[in-house]
Amino acid sequence: MDVFLGIDVGSVTTKCAVLDDKDNLLFSLYTRTRGQPITMVQHGLKQVTEHLPPGARVAGVGTTGSARYLAGVIAGADVVKNEITAHAVAALHYVPGVQTIMEIGGQDSKIIIIRDGVVVDFGMNTVCAAGTGSFLDQQASRLALAIEDFGPRALESQTPVRIAGRCTVFAESDMIHKQQMGHRVEDILYGLCEALVRNYLNNIALGKEILPPVVFQGGVAFNKGIVRAFEESLKTKVEVPPHHEVMGAIGAALLAKEDTQRRSASSQFKGFEVADVNYKTSSFECKSCANVCEIAQIFVGSKVVARWGGRCDMWERTSAAAK
Amino acid sequence: MKAGFPHMGDVWLPMVAILRGVGVEPVVPPPYSKKTLSLGVRYSPEGVCIPFKLTLGSMIEALDLGADVIIMAAGPGLCRFGYYAKIQERVLQEQGYKFDMVTTELFEGKFIGVSRFIKRLSGGASMATVYSAVRLGLKKIGALDDIERAVHKVRPLEAVQGTATKIFDEARHALDEASNARSVDLVKADFFRRLDAVERNPSADPLKVGVIGEFYVVLEPFSNMDVEIELGKLGVEVHRTTFVSEWTKFSLFLSMLGMTEKGKLHKAAMPYLKRDVGGDGWETVGEVAYHAGHYDGLVHLAPFTCMPEIVAKNIIPSMKEQIPLLTIICDEQMGRAGMLTRLEAFVDLLRRRRDAQRKAGALAHAAAR
Numbered sequence: 001m002d003v004f005l006g007i008d009v010g011s012v013t014t015k016c017a018v019l020d021d022k023d024n025l026l027f028s029l030y031t032r033t034r035g036q037p038i039t040m041v042q043h044g045l046k047q048v049t050e051h052l053p054p055g056a057r058v059a060g061v062g063t064t065g066s067a068r069y070l071a072g073v074i075a076g077a078d079v080v081k082n083e084i085t086a087h088a089v090a091a092l093h094y095v096p097g098v099q100t101i102m103e104i105g106g107q108d109s110k111i112i113i114i115r116d117g118v119v120v121d122f123g124m125n126t127v128c129a130a131g132t133g134s135f136l137d138q139q140a141s142r143l144a145l146a147i148e149d150f151g152p153r154a155l156e157s158q159t160p161v162r163i164a165g166r167c168t169v170f171a172e173s174d175m176i177h178k179q180q181m182g183h184r185v186e187d188i189l190y191g192l193c194e195a196l197v198r199n200y201l202n203n204i205a206l207g208k209e210i211l212p213p214v215v216f217q218g219g220v221a222f223n224k225g226i227v228r229a230f231e232e233s234l235k236t237k238v239e240v241p242p243h244h245e246v247m248g249a250i251g252a253a254l255l256a257k258e259d260t261q262r263r264s265a266s267s268q269f270k271g272f273e274v275a276d277v278n279y280k281t282s283s284f285e286c287k288s289c290a291n292v293c294e295i296a297q298i299f300v301g302s303k304v305v306a307r308w309g310g311r312c313d314m315w316e317r318t319s320a321a322a323k
Numbered sequence: 324m325k326a327g328f329p330h331m332g333d334v335w336l337p338m339v340a341i342l343r344g345v346g347v348e349p350v351v352p353p354p355y356s357k358k359t360l361s362l363g364v365r366y367s368p369e370g371v372c373i374p375f376k377l378t379l380g381s382m383i384e385a386l387d388l389g390a391d392v393i394i395m396a397a398g399p400g401l402c403r404f405g406y407y408a409k410i411q412e413r414v415l416q417e418q419g420y421k422f423d424m425v426t427t428e429l430f431e432g433k434f435i436g437v438s439r440f441i442k443r444l445s446g447g448a449s450m451a452t453v454y455s456a457v458r459l460g461l462k463k464i465g466a467l468d469d470i471e472r473a474v475h476k477v478r479p480l481e482a483v484q485g486t487a488t489k490i491f492d493e494a495r496h497a498l499d500e501a502s503n504a505r506s507v508d509l510v511k512a513d514f515f516r517r518l519d520a521v522e523r524n525p526s527a528d529p530l531k532v533g534v535i536g537e538f539y540v541v542l543e544p545f546s547n548m549d550v551e552i553e554l555g556k557l558g559v560e561v562h563r564t565t566f567v568s569e570w571t572k573f574s575l576f577l578s579m580l581g582m583t584e585k586g587k588l589h590k591a592a593m594p595y596l597k598r599d600v601g602g603d604g605w606e607t608v609g610e611v612a613y614h615a616g617h618y619d620g621l622v623h624l625a626p627f628t629c630m631p632e633i634v635a636k637n638i639i640p641s642m643k644e645q646i647p648l649l650t651i652i653c654d655e656q657m658g659r660a661g662m663l664t665r666l667e668a669f670v671d672l673l674r675r676r677r678d679a680q681r682k683a684g685a686l687a688h689a690a691a692r
Contacts, residue, residue, distance in 0.1 A: 066664075081667075082667040082668045082671065083664065084664075084668035084671070084672075085667075085668055085671040085672075118672075118675050118676050119671070120676065121647065122669075122672065207640045289356065290353060290356030290358045291356045292358075313484075
């Protein structure tokens with residue numbers, strides 16, 4: 001049986017998804033990146049081998065997320081795609097008539113506007129991480145709350161308090177202020193949910209026409225408090241699809257399938273052995289011009305497998321030639 | 324006298340030709356680099372736009388190379404860019420630099436005014452000498468801009484990425500060496516031939532994207548992180564109205580007849596914006612209206628904190644001409660990875676949109692038969 005593998009390496013979490021040739025999800029994995037994207041990709045591949053049905057053959061690999069190029073080199077990807085396209089493809093697969101996709105991840109958030117099954121506009125947060133998963137995580141741990149309990153606890157709120165949401169620095173000091181005044185934790189938590197939603201709608205979604213069906217995906221969609229705050233603010237139902245946390249990886253797998261079938265070529269997949277390869281990374285400053293670009297390089301043994309980071313493509317070309 | 328000036332795209336090419344032509348030694352600062360930017364940022368107010376910071380850094384590099392005169396564009400009728408020369412002069416003097424700041428109202432487009440300015444700078448060159456120097460300078464930039472338009476077409480088609488960009492770099496150098504109008508013509512013809520000969524990728528199917536916005540960040544690749552080269556790599560044929568040679572033409576009598584590109588853009592913008600809002604805000608609105616039917620999408624470049632472009636950006640969503648548009652805010656804090664992700668996603672959007680339109684078109688065609 002042919003299967004397709006999608007890997008989504010984000011700033012905070014690494015996701016893997018395996019689809020069969022009928023696009024059914026066979027296996028998915030959601031782990032923390034812990035600042036070690038290479039190790040986590042290898043870990044993901046190891047997990048995938050253990051859960052693959054006997055006789056399965058990887059016929060295509062797609063990578064996405066902020067470490068998509070890195071993951072692509074490690075796994076041998078057929079498609080390396082940006083997160084917008086990957087998320088849109090996956091959402092369209094599960095909710096065919098979708099018109100709006102909201103995605104909130106660990107360190108970025110996006111909105112994708114779809115009409116007649118085609119992406120027509122999108123937005124990504126630009127300068128700040130206010131209103132993303134990392135901040136919720138941080139605040140949960142400050143309140144000694146497991147992030148999984150954040151949502152259910154926020155839903156218990158009767159009289160949410162208003163929290164300043166423009167910037168995490170203001171939000172945090174406002175939360176502390178409200179807590180020291182004696183407000184209940186659940187009211188503060190739901191207030192934070194409302195602040196995050198307000199921030200999202202006033203920044204990323206500014207000037208975008210949000211029409212139903214609205215799909216909410218990404219890790220933060222686990223948080224029931226945020227889902228309810230979105231529904232109250234938009235006055236429309238917000239759908240959280242199954243496997244919402246691995247949608248990027250599913251999208252990458254779907255794109256890999258589309259690509260390998262269109263080219264009718266065999267996969268570039270390097271095999272599950274790469275899970276045991278010892279990768280080393282290093283970086284240096286290129287002194288060829290006054291830009292002094294920081295070039296990152298990835299080695300297997302003494303062999304360079306990839307280099308990038310320059311303003312020009314000088315180092316990328318030399319590493320391509322070395323292959 | 325050694326005359327330096329800050330970089331903006333390829334403005335150095337006609338500048339050098341004109342200065343040499345009237346017997347003034349030009350000082351060309353090194354191309355923009357992170358060093359230029361950090362020099363500029365160090366002496367700039369935090370909230371000022373990237374053109375201020377870059378030009379200031381470039382001036383410092385020119386002064387360090389021995390320039391005793393700095394030429395800078397200035398004048399009323401612009402955005403705050405019009406006052407930058409005055410502020411930068413003060414900033415540099417406070418740092419102990421001794422030089423004369425010479426400003427030109429080139430943007431006003433007064434051809435005769437510019438000629439007078441150069442005459443004054445040259446200290447006694449005849450009007451005929453000045454005139455022929457300016458003629459050669461404009462001819463060179465006109466030729467380079469024509470070559471660049473061809474480069475934009477070749478980039479998405481080339482079999483080996485980077486070939487056209489490399490040829491373009493060589494063209495700059497060759498035009499700089501050309502000493503008279505005839506050799507400029509020869510260089511131009513030669514480079515057109517070379518671009519024609521670039522090996523093509525037979526399966527390329529380029530998208531057409533217009534690059535619009537504030538002229539400085541549109542013209543200076545360092546400030547927009549080489550957005551045109553990156554678009555080319557993604558298989559996009561770039562179209563743009565803003566060229567150095569275009570705004571020098573603005574002065575000529577054609578604009579009085581409303582026949583220049585700018586005149587057309589203003590007319591197209593009329594239903595939404597009836598007047599100049601400083602900078603290029605009016606032109607940006609006009610470009611959206613004018614190109615909506617012709618291109619697959621538009622990339623809108625604006626410096627961070629640029630008021631005219633903010634005005635334009637807020638008018639665009641309410642226009643009846645609808646075209647996919649990606650705004651990129653150019654700033655020293657901008658990350659390259661973030662920009663590339665957005666560009667990739669935008670080009671994907673355009674490609675899938677065009678595929679869907681073609682499919683619908685084919686279906687309609689089949690149904691009609």
